[in-house]
Amino acid sequence: MLLVKVLRINLSDNSWRIEDTTAQGPVTLGVKVHNEANSWGLDPFDPQVPFVIGMGPFVGGKMPGFHRLMVVFKSPMTRTLHVAALGGAAYKFMGSGIDVVIITGKSKSPVVAFLSSDGVELRVVEPIFEYGNYHGAYAFTKYLLDTYREFFVKYNARAVVVGPAALSTYNGALVSIDVNPLKGEFRPGAEDFAARGGPGTALAMGHNMVGIVAGGTYRARYAKVNDMEFINKVMIESFKKPFRQVMDEKTIKYRFDPGIGTGGTFGVNYPHYRELLPLFGYKSIYLPREVRAQHVEAILRLFWKPFNDEVFVRSKSWYNCGDFGCSVVCKKVWHGKKVDYEPFHAMGPFIGNYIFEEAVPLVDLIDQYGLDAIEMGHVVAWLFDSLEHGLLKPEEVGLNDKPVFDPLRFNPTIDSRKNARLADELIRGFVGRSTEVLRLVAENGIRAAARKLDEMFHERVLKVGRSFRDLVVYAAYGGSGYMTPNLYWAPGMVAPMYVLGRYWTNYTPTFMGPEDFAKSSLGRAVMEALIDDAGLCRFHRGWVEPVLDRLYTEVIGMQPNKDLYKEFAEYSMKANAEPTPWESERARDVVATMAKEIGSKEWIFEDYEDYVNWWRRFKATIDAGLGVITR
Known part of the structure; x- marks a missing residue:
């Protein structure tokens, strides 16, 4: 089982501790932490609702794509657990030696956490949204870079911050812009956003944390992620081609x-x-x-x-x-x-x-x-x-x-x-x-x-x-x-799935009967949850999915948790936030018009009962596939 180094921060008294635990990855651990906190019964902004951010086990090696930061939080939009992803940031965050950060409590003043291979420090930092020629989250990032330049240079650090929207709306994102600390400049194109579901709002309004800056000297957790002989062997046995060729073709x-x-x-x-x-x-x-x-x-x-x-x-x-x-x-x-x-x-x-x-x-x-x-x-x-x-x-x-x-x-x-x-x-x-x-x-x-x-x-x-x-x-x-x-004009994007707003569904612009569509959507959801738990950029999914079980088995010595998506469903039921039938006429018509577009003869959607029937049969198939019992 994967040994994970966890930083637990309690902002009610600005205390922290580092502990070791076992978990497949940050998403698996996030669900576990939320269940232990009984957060399903709390408001998303309750300070006791954990905010979890971390990386997967394959960081630091010669297989690119495994350097996403994953966020697990109770969404102010969905009112249940949600996952957001931030591309590339784990490449520098891993240097701190911390795999996962769990935040509870609420600080009296805005706080930024500084994580490094030498320790942890919580600093009161008022978010600055106008600085030089920069605005919003870009201004705050540049302010942190200039003010704490020594930290950024020493630890080759990267920041994750909130912007003004996290302080005034339900829809705030987490923003991370990679920097060249020696030059004090942003790196072109190296900016990303963990945005869907309002994670920035959950962090700022729920905990009064406005940023995390991390870096250091730690690198790969497992030697095999740097073993090109092993990596090429896995790819040749699975694809009949060496790793670099497979990756180039699949991306x-x-x-x-x-x-x-x-x-x-x-x-x-x-x-x-x-x-x-x-x-x-x-x-x-x-x-x-x-x-x-x-x-x-x-x-x-x-x-x-x-x-x-x-x-x-x-x-x-x-x-x-x-x-x-x-x-x-x-x-x-x-x-x-x-x-x-x-x-x-x-x-x-x-x-x-x-x-x-x-x-x-x-x-x-x-x-x-x-x-x-x-x-x-x-x-x-x-x-x-x-x-x-x-x-x-x-x-x-x-x-x-x-x-x-x-x-x-x-x-x-x-x-x-x-x-x-x-x-x-x-x-x-x-x-x-x-x-x-x-x-x-x-x-x-x-x-x-x-x-x-x-x-x-x-x-x-x-x-x-x-x-x-x-x-x-x-x-x-x-x-x-x-x-x-x-x-996307895709029925799977509004179908009764337990996590939407990302790609945990069949998002192909097509139409099928509810049972077949649900089975294809559930298959994607189960795999996408595992991809996120591995901290993988889904642009790399084409070469990773066929070998992911083997990577877990041979690099870490464990089998991946195939029940992860089921755990999201069970949490949503406890939170009274499972999927409910469409309220919006246009949402229903995303399904009906696609059925018409492909010339479906069986599903004409002539009256409201047709919509309800398709929806209920889809959800029943999902629940049966997961083995869950709904009310």
Whole structure:
């Protein structure tokens, strides 16, 4: 069994201790710690709810990809356990010799933990969000780098911080920007965000911790992760090819695919998904395919091509996340800004903005605030659509104009700029809670806010004939939890799975009967949980999944815990936050329109009972596969 070095911090009295325990990885340990604390019965911001952040066992070796920091926390959005991942940061964090940090209690003053191979120190540090030419989480990171330069240089350290959004909204992320400590500079492209579910908010509001800085001299935990003879032997026996060749072939999408002349999630997804891209807050699912094709042509011309020409023709600005042995260089950088599909789609076509250059400052603003870009795409699109339908007035969300949010009358070259400008104002107002409506959303999240808005504007709802909740896509958990889907037109992203908002499901844009779809989704969920527990970047999943059992067995001497996903399900049941049937009409229609798109004859979804039947049969199959009994 893997011996894990755990740092337990109690911020109620600013005490800490280091202990050894056994666990497969940070996610397994996180679930165990939450169960021991009975956190299922506590509010997500209760100081006794543990916040767990750590790395997997394969760090420090010659197999890149195993250097993600994993976060396990009780989400203020889902109201149950959630997992978020932060790419590359474990490469430096491992130097501290600490595998997992468990935080409980709440400090009276904001605190930053400094972890090194020489010890632990908790320092009171007020978060600085304006510093030099930097703003938000970038300013705070630069302030820490300059103020504690000696620590960064001595231990080759990296910071994880919160941004302003963690102090004022449910949607705060953890932000980590790798640095060159000797030069006092940020490393290009080496920035990442543990964002889904609000981990930054959970850390800041629940514990008043605003950052962790870690580094040191420790490296690989196990000798075999540096044994290339062993690594190549495993790969040859599994793939008939040596390790480097297998890794290059299995990660080609994220580096550069010469077959399509692009790479990375942004470069590949647009020409690949085309008419299946979700646009205008998922309103595109109702459009005929030929109309969607017209939109795609404009997106490829105005949104995709400028990026592709710059990154793959002119500058070739490709980097990695700070996992220094990784040759995938998945971080494509456009004039200093890291570009990935989901944050740019969230601030691009999903909110009615087809001009790439207009999306760049929006993504940068979201990153500075330390927000989850996917969630903010849903928030902006939802509020835009509420304005379009007349459920809200511009001044009620701090605007002086209405967006153009009807895809049938949208002019990409004119209306994109208008929508981008209004999105900028809306995001700033959201973090600043500048109006009653924006405060309601920022403090409560979409699901609870939609209910309250339906009450506040009851007469408008009756007049328009649409509910606020029907204009946004989310999966519901228990009485108040929810999760918005990653930006794919995929029924598996809103299906009754116990962890959503990540890729713990079948997220292929397709449709099947509920039993078959559930079985395929459960298979992915079980494997994705194991990938996260190993601290693996999922861009490497193609070469790791077939050999993961063997790596655990031969490197660590244990079999991986295949019941990990089941443990999440059992926790959600105890927290009264298991999946509940769709409340949103548009969420239901993500499933129904995909069934129509592929020409399903069995599932027509003519009435509400059809939706409920598909949902219930899907969930029953998941629960039977896990061997759990629900109420």
